[in-house]
Amino acid sequence: MPSLSPDEARTRAAAVDVTSYDLDLDLTTGERTFASISRIRFTATADATFLDVQPETLIEVTLNGRAVDVTGLEDGRLALTGLADENELIVTATMAYSHDGEGLHRSVDAADGQAYLYAMSFLDAAPRIFACFDQPDLKAPYRIRVTAPQDWEVLGNGAATQVAPGRWELAETRPLSTYFVTLVAGPYHVVRSEHDGIALGLACRRSLGEHLDREADDLFTVTRQAFDEFHRLFGYRYPFGEYHQAFVPEFNAGAMENPGCVTFRDEMVFRSAVTEGERSTRARTVVHEMAHQWFGDTVTMRWWNDLWLNESFAEYMAHRVSTTATRYTDNWIDFAFARKWWGMKADQRASTHPVASDPVKDARAALDDFDGISYAKGAAVLKQLVSYLGDDVFLTGVRAHITGHEFGNATLADLLRAWADAGAVDLDRWAQAWLRTPGLDTVRAERTATGVRLSRTAPEAFPAQRPHRFSVGGYDENGAGQRVEVLLDADAVEVELDPGAALVIPDAGDDTWAKVRLDEQSLANLAAVLPKLTDPVTRAVVWNSVRDAVENAELDPRLAFDVLCAALAREDSDIALGSLASWTRTRVLGGFLPAEPYTSRLAEVLTERLPRTPAGSSLQLAVTRGMIATTADAGPLRGWLEGRAVPEGLAVDADLRWLITLRLARLGAIGDDEIDAELARDKSSEGIVHATRCRAAQPTAAAKERAWAQIVSDGEVANYQLYAACEGFWHPAQTEVTAPYVDRYFAEIAGTEKLRSGWVVSAAAGLAFPGVFVDQAVVAKADALAADQTVGAGIRRAVSDAADDLRRTVAVRQVFGL
């Protein structure tokens, strides 16, 4: 299927202007397909164009009453000729339900056999649901009618009304881009409320209903607070009528910002205990999708190269608004620990790219750049921009941009102009350095006789003069300190700060985007002083510096591991603890450092910490999870499953039981029978995914072969099960049994694009990569595959990124003789 190119999009946008879409979908025609009728009214200034439609069967097409030959459909495109000034196109088709999370996804809940649907049109999946001109700048109002089983709920971009049993009409929408047209249909459990004249709704599968009822208050509260704050900041009311938030099954992304009807992955309903950090992440996701209602939905990018702007803006706004307007004030901590770390790694890979790329890539290729740079770096850069411009200029520009382009499309140049009109100066130079140049500067602190000298170095491959506004902190041995504001707009600046400080930390408030390097004296004091720093954001800055120095083979991972053990014994932020334990598990143990004795040492630190965490706290849960994932002692874990010696306050609920089962399976302490017994206790769709992961994690040849078959040859496996099989498969302690699959990965992974399409292909290729084999020969094979132009771009990108990580691991072991 060819992907739309920017040239094709420009030509088509010049040729046609869509007046309206009327869609009629019949969801009662069977389990495999649905009926789709699209009536498109459009004006034309050219004689010919083409339509996007990807049906199972194209039954009939009429243009202005005249039949169009349906056999002309090729690769999802149908040529239309003989266009009039005003046209009516009617397309009747049978469409297939999807199982990969794109198109009209159909999922059957294992708990009760009920079927649930949701439409995911992003990025170019709308033609799998209805016939359309699929590009972001051909916006039009939609009227949608739906026939559904009588006990179903129907939700969509416009308010839905049941006009007869099983017959629904959705209110005509504002002009929408094709990529955010949605429909949510099934026997969904719906909770309704209202705020400030806006009807609010939450929806999920019935089997999760009791959990959503419990969570509804938290979700509605965040939604209300964020609406008030966005109305205050933007001075522009939410324009899309009702606001529904539907938690849907087997969703690939975190959420999707469809106007009026946002879809979320339904793990966010929370059926088991979670940490405050996870609640905070959910709140931020809610606020992120709300920010898109203005930035993305009311004003939409003209072409996919500006997709970063949607995401960077929503990411920045989500952290800002959840921190200032909701009870989730820890979001900048998570931003530093998790999001920026994600982006910093992406910005140092071979695949790095500018935040704002040139509009040359086709739609699908633009999606490959949809990474930690588009989200986290972009948001960090916007945060820098706010301190550079001042909040008044920033918001004045954003308000003018929204009002000036409402229900239309705009580009980065339009937004820069709006900021310039609001009083910003020298923005072009700033945008060139920060948005159009990839890579990140290294900022170092050096002590002088009277203070501290801060220096800035751009990466050789991407020279730039980036101004950094941030604060530098000096801390004594008790962690007490002072911060000084700095504008680093030269190669080096001198700052007045006590040169005898135990720790000197550039960018102590995490305001800029740079690799921070600490001086020797600070590094020597780190293990003793870092745990005493009271600001978790500053601790995150130090940790990003330490992690990055390790990843670049500049700092001995054994030293970092010692600092880590000292920190984990005291760290009181569950966000910090969770991210550090996760980095250690995925990158350090069996990566930079041999799996043993370090895994046992980490397990010891966490086991020792556990009784010192408050009963029932987030910290207790975070430490417990880390301990479960690292301990080799099956006895206590089995005991917890049987209710013996469970730490006070710890709920051994469904998801924690599965985490324990996963560890026991990985250790070889249990087999298929015990996994099946656990599944008999939890017969949900979630249970099936967990069981798949556990089965793949067993250290036996039979278990690995079964999981491998799911990964490389089962075209029917549902996306979440596929990811779980990949996640369970490799482990540093199981290299003996998985060794034959290294070559099989490189021989067979390219074939998976014939089994599946879209998002899942590259996601699975990344998750199934044999990164636990720390070996230059594996890097070489990965490089060869990434360079093989006969392989799909999504797989090559996933392999290239995984190869970068492995290359670093190999280099660290070489440099430090490990």
Ligand SMILES: [Zn+2]
């Ligand atoms: Zn987003």
